[in-house]
Structure formats: C-alpha cells, structure tokens
Amino acid sequence: MEAEAKTMTETPKKDAKVKKMMLILSKATIDNVYAAFILANGARMEGIEAEIFFTFFGLEAVQKKKLEHLHVATVGNPAMHIPTLLGGLPGMEAFATNMMKKEMEKLDIPPVGEFIEILEASGCKLWACKLAVDMFHLKREDLVDEISDVITVGDFYTRAEGENTHLLFI
C-alpha cells in the first residue's frame, strides 16, 4: 500500500508530462459544464495548454442567452438520490440547481459567465463546433465574445497535433 501511494505522488519524467488538454463538451447540464471548465482552468494553472470544443448541447454553455440558466438534471440522475417522480415536479431542477450554485460559491467556484472570462484570460482557447452551430441555427453573435472561432472537427484535431496532447470527451 505504501509503495503504491509513493508511485502516485512521484513526479513523472519531464518528457511524459501532459502538454495540452483538448476538451470536448457535448452536454449542457451544469455538472458537466463545470467539469470541463475546472479541468481546463486547472490545466492552465499547471502551465498546461487547454482548449475546449463546444459541440451539441455543450454550446448552451457559451450562448449569451442561456449560459446563466443551465441546470443540474434531477430526472434520470441517480446521484440526486430522490425518486424520479419527485425530480420531475415543476421547479425541482431550479431548486436543486440553486442549492448546487450556493455550495459552489462557498468554494469560490465562479458562475458560468465569469468562469468563461477567467478561462479566456488564462489563455484557454474556446471553440464552437460548426456542425452544431448550423444545426441549432445559431449565429456568431449568439455566442459569447470569448469564443475564438466556429471551427470543424477537423480543425480541432489539427489543433491537437503534437506530443503529449490529451483529448477528453465530456
């Protein structure tokens, strides 16, 4: 056990260090959005490059009109530990989301809009998926200014080139 713990904390060799994190956010539930943001921001804090590709429902997190209205799922989410029928009651999602937001504020986790500003200031690149933008009939001006551009999957993969780049789908 002790030997195992030691391996976990040992600093890896320099050439094996993560150089770039390429995150793909495809969901708009607040827990998934924060997972992507915290991973990207955490990478920048460690001197690791970070980029996020917002696709499908993930685009809600960077739409000016929607980003402050993201919810946690109270139906079909066993981690809520409430009966599914109860989770479907009107106002339940808003209630659970508010509870979660309060807890996050206590931990100094910024709201979505402010988090996007922090990510941009830290040098994290934010991209919108062209196909999803077209599908949802969105215009560039519907998206926050921090989005660098609307790009294709191919463009995103091109940006992932290089050693020690990791891709993560959320």
Place this chain on the structure above:
Amino acid sequence: METTIAGKNIAVNDEGYLTDLNQWSREVAEAIAQEEGIQLTDDHMPVIEYLQEQYKNEVPLSIRKVGKSGVVDIKGFYALFPGGPLKKASRIAGIPKPASCI
C-alpha cells in the same frame, strides 16, 4: 530539509517551497524566480506582497481571488508568472503551494 538560496540556508519542503516565511527576502525571491525562469521586477512585487498578506490572514488562495484583488487581473497574473502562476508566485512569495483547483 535545508537548501542554499541566495547564499543563505533556507528551510524548504520537497517541492522547493519555503517552510518559514520569516526566512524570505527579496534576494531569496529573486533566486527562486530565476529557477522558475522568471526575471523578478517591481511589477511582480505587489502581487507577491498580496499573496503573503493573504497567507498571513489564512485566506485560501485561488486564481479567481487574485483576479479580484485589484492588484493584478488574471491575464496580467499569467503574464507575470507564465506556466502556472499561482504555484510559481506562491513559491517565489515563500508561502505554501495553494491546494486550489480554481
């Protein structure tokens, strides 16, 4: 453990963070900064002093807090301490490595 920084015996942990802020001086900061690839200037000092102040007041540090401090914005913080600003700035400031994910 002890190591020699700027010609003085300084107590540090295994990650090179000072374990006693009283041993900190501008010279020590400059030597650590150099190790981190940073040339310390007068622009760095208000940030370092802010971090030390927060540490003394037992306020947990985060990038967000530094950004809201009025001392430096987040972009400026990354520019002053490239490649991991909170970690590097804390080490240069002689305070423990912040256990922050934000």
